[in-house]
Amino acid sequence: MLDRWAMWLCIFVLSLCYHHGNAVVRALDLTDAEIKDLAQKMRDADYDRPKFDTEFLVNFHDYKNKSINYASKPLFNLTQPSLLERPVYKALLDLTEGFFTPRVGIAEMSSEKKDQAQLAFINNVTNSSPFMQLYNVLREKNHTFATGNATLSKSLTDLWFGMFSRSQVLDSSTFEHVFLGEIKKGQVIGMHNWVVMNKYENNETDINKTLHYRGYIEKRADIIMGANFLWGRRKKPYGSFFIGTSPAFDFSLFTMCILARRDEKCEVIIDECPVSVVSRAMQWNGTSVISTVFPIPGNSSWRCDANFERRKMLAASLRPPILFHEFA
Template identity: 25%
Template sequence: MARGQGINQELSDVLNELWKLDVNRMKPGKDYKINLQGKAGFVAEGSNYARDSARAPLFAYVNENKLKSIDTYAHFINLLDNYEMSTGVTEHVTHEELQENHLFLDGVLKTEVMKCAHRYLVCKGLAQSDPAQFKSQLYDIWFKLYRRDKSGGEDSCGFEHVFVGETKHGKEIMGLHNWVQFYHQEKHNHVDYKGYKARNNKDTPDEDDHVLNLQFSWNGLVKPVGSCFIGVSPEFEVALFTIVFLLSDRRVTNVTVKVDEYLLEIVVYRFGRSIGTSYPKMISSNNRDF
């Protein structure tokens, strides 16, 4: 493995352990099928026009029975309609929505993926061993509301930005780095997949990849390039991004890891004691150029 890539080996080892434990990860070709189609084109800054290189949706099939029957997916999906889309609009959390947040975290904490992440963070002195205290820490990281737009009240949180997506003054897409939300939005004709984004001509993705850089429009706004895991469980993403967030107190953390066959850059932005945004960027796959 080339040292020039700056791969963080310790973190890669931990994330590969999480990967092996992710029994709720969907299997490509069996639990879901994606249709990559064409390579997305250039979008001018500030423009909401993108050439459509993908006439069909990204997701040709997803096993909805699994989404409904696996606790963490089911609880995750219940959270997707809990937020105001635009920044600057104050979020009001109802008692029912609060309960849904806690049910999701309780479900995540029962998984072997999150138990492994918790043990690692305790060993690093970054989390308390008491599960209730760890849950409270996770709540602050992911669900504590903060002001993203200075003109309004508390209008955002890590979970909304990363997993649900939001818009800035109704003019720009922010976040939305989750495949389940993408699939749901696409199914309801709110998202239009425009094509994949390749890092270079040699690194074109294939339909079994679990990480994808892509271009899409959402309610008429264009995201020139976004990135997300495909098929992984909610607990895997929460565990991975929480670990990277807690390992550094920098405002922006960029770390290169090798997870399974993927060389990735994991990016995490800090917003005080909460996540501002987090996402993976595919660098390479299938052991090419390592």
């Protein structure tokens, strides 16, 4: 029998870890200040994100009006579509090609091609500059994820692609929910990535998978927004997502917040704009899995607005004014 001190030691050790699927994941010990610092470093290292004013335009339109079914123009306008051919974008979009079934309650299928596509995505994000910021911290903290490339790849694959059940069968994963979106009880759940949403907006082959933007609920500069939209005929009354970030940034930031602030708010500041990244855990088959992780716009801030104005002025000074175009 354990003595009292041994028992308390066990409790302390378990408090630093959590089970995910069949694995035990150690929490990443970061202060609030360290989290904010790392998040901004990821932002600064996000070299694959498009330039907001020239390569990437956002048609915000008006605040969501219940009488309007669709906005007059798509939400996103990529003036440089070649951006989507960059490896990390292509790796994400390849995973939208029929590997996952969005409807909850239908078992997901496994295949060698699916495993290869998932591995390609993991390899691309872990080789990105935003993720290297996280990896450096993982090494400094002697986190188990950073004990080798094979361990890192398997740990992230288990964390993001490990399957669990939302409705009696193995029908979901953290990745599918967060990046691709799912359908449950006739409504859209998840779907917190603008790159995938942009693809759905431009889908002309399957009306049931075409995204229709209806208007914004809230927005913060060129960083983040909350919107109302339809996916086919299914509603998403409110969905929040980063604007114009690379898939590697989203993945890296979400992973940091899952590890450091699991099942609670992970408060960050991106270019002076407050953002809360929320992760939620659920119990499945006796273990804890990440049901979702998503960003929420923080309080409106004059620093956020001022920083955005400075960046717009700098961009305008570097090119002919006629090229600058932003939709209100």
